[in-house]
Amino acid sequence: MTVSLHVAVHGAGAWGTALAMVAARAGHSVTLVTRNPSIAVEINTGHRSVYLPDARLSEDIVASDDVAVLSEADVVLCAVPAQATAAEALRIGPHLKPGTPLVSCAKGIDARSGLLVSEVLAGAIAHVPIAALSGPGFAVDVAAGLPTAVTIASEEGDLAERLCQLLAGPAFRPYASRDLVGVQLGGALKNVLAIAAGIVAGARLGASAEAAVITRGFVEMRRLAGAWGAKPETLMGLAGLGDLVLTCSSLQSRNFALGHAIGAGEPLPQKLAEGVATAEIAVTRAAAFGVDVPIMAAVAAILDRRLTVEEAIDALLSRPLKREDF
Ligand SMILES: NC(=O)C1=CN([C@@H]2O[C@H](COP(=O)(O)OP(=O)(O)OC[C@H]3O[C@@H](n4cnc5c(N)ncnc54)[C@H](OP(=O)(O)O)[C@@H]3O)[C@@H](O)[C@H]2O)C=CC1
Numbered sequence: 536m537t538v539s540l541h542v543a544v545h546g547a548g549a550w551g552t553a554l555a556m557v558a559a560r561a562g563h564s565v566t567l568v569t570r571n572p573s574i575a576v577e578i579n580t581g582h583r584s585v586y587l588p589d590a591r592l593s594e595d596i597v598a599s600d601d602v603a604v605l606s607e608a609d610v611v612l613c614a615v616p617a618q619a620t621a622a623e624a625l626r627i628g629p630h631l632k633p634g635t636p637l638v639s640c641a642k643g644i645d646a647r648s649g650l651l652v653s654e655v656l657a658g659a660i661a662h663v664p665i666a667a668l669s670g671p672g673f674a675v676d677v678a679a680g681l682p683t684a685v686t687i688a689s690e691e692g693d694l695a696e697r698l699c700q701l702l703a704g705p706a707f708r709p710y711a712s713r714d715l716v717g718v719q720l721g722g723a724l725k726n727v728l729a730i731a732a733g734i735v736a737g738a739r740l741g742a743s744a745e746a747a748v749i750t751r752g753f754v755e756m757r758r759l760a761g762a763w764g765a766k767p768e769t770l771m772g773l774a775g776l777g778d779l780v781l782t783c784s785s786l787q788s789r790n791f792a793l794g795h796a797i798g799a800g801e802p803l804p805q806k807l808a809e810g811v812a813t814a815e816i817a818v819t820r821a822a823a824f825g826v827d828v829p830i831m832a833a834v835a836a837i838l839d840r841r842l843t844v845e846e847a848i849d850a851l852l853s854r855p856l857k858r859e860d861f
């Protein structure tokens with residue numbers, strides 16, 4: 536039987552709010568921490584959030600705009616964007632009790648340092664064990680209580696298994712892993728590839744081309760993640776292939792939707808798409824490892840306006856065929 540704990544979620548955006556609902560459904564008392572006082576009021580009085588307008592939040596979820604409340608938590612889930620993590624880690628670190636598990640829930644690579652989000656957290660907050668949660672799951676689906684399976688990874692003892700037990704519910708199924716690097720790289724790199732798939736869809740290049748880009752992109756993901764230290768089997772699982780399939784096939788994905796708008800020549804959506812900041816750093820790290828990532832490089836070049844979509848497609852199609860590409 537799972538013991539009822541005090542779970543805090545730092546970052547009350549769509550994902551943080553959905554994860555707060557998961558923790559509440561699993562029987563825990565939950566504090567959702569936002570930097571926006573009006574969001575805290577909206578949650579505490581109306582049990583609603585602008586980030587998930589169709590969801591009604593449990594009354595067991597209490598929101599606060601004071602990071603000091605994190606000192607009362609037994610477990611903290613960090614759900615702010617990857618590029619905000621370095622600054623947020625400095626803010627939250629002093630409030631965490633020593634030994635409180637800290638779970639990174641963002642999907643990205645810190646563009647400034649080239650570090651994984653777990654490494655950013657560990658570098659800033661030395662007194663807590665770190666884990667990462669990733670895998671295929673849209674916040675709206677999770678909030679609606681639709682079936683979802685994710686991976687939770689940690690290199691610390693049985694922490695991943697304990698976190699899985701803590702958060703599991705009838706519709707939310709976490710699987711434990713020790714591959715902290717692979718689980719995060721799957722979540723981060725699929726964002727870049729979802730932009731690529733979206734560009735192909737938006738440019739109406741056909742379902743066959745979309746399948747080719749997803750498959751070729753998956754090869755790049757496995758190559759780069761392998762050079763980075765990920766286990767190959769992790770990328771074949773929920774946090775790699777699973778999330779790639781989800782985000783490359785739905786306009787619900789902000790990364791896919793961004794790519795789609797680029798490919799169609801439409802105005803770009805303003806919503807957070809983590810792949811934007813991750814693309815360039817992924818390509819830089821790939822170059823340092825001597826790993827070939829032409830699709831990710833094309834995405835980075837398009838985002839940086841070094842190439843138009845047409846030029847990037849021409850460059851990809853005119854590449855000499857290599858056996859290892861298939
Ligand atoms: N949405 C989804 O379906 C999923 C998202 N994720 C990942 O979760 C992470 C967060 O995404 P999501 O919740 O959707 O994003 P949202 O844009 O919905 O929310 C971001 C949250 O982070 C807070 N925040 C703190 N600092 C910053 C900052 N510097 N810039 C922007 N926001 C900041 C925001 O606060 P404020 O409200 O004050 O702006 C807000 O609470 C991303 O890494 C994403 O890839 C993972 C799985 C699913």
Ligand SMILES: O=C(CO)COP(=O)(O)O
Pocket residue numbers: 642670671672673674726729778781782787788789790791807808809
């Ligand atoms: O990671 C996600 C689903 O697993 C959400 O993807 P987007 O950030 O592209 O919306």
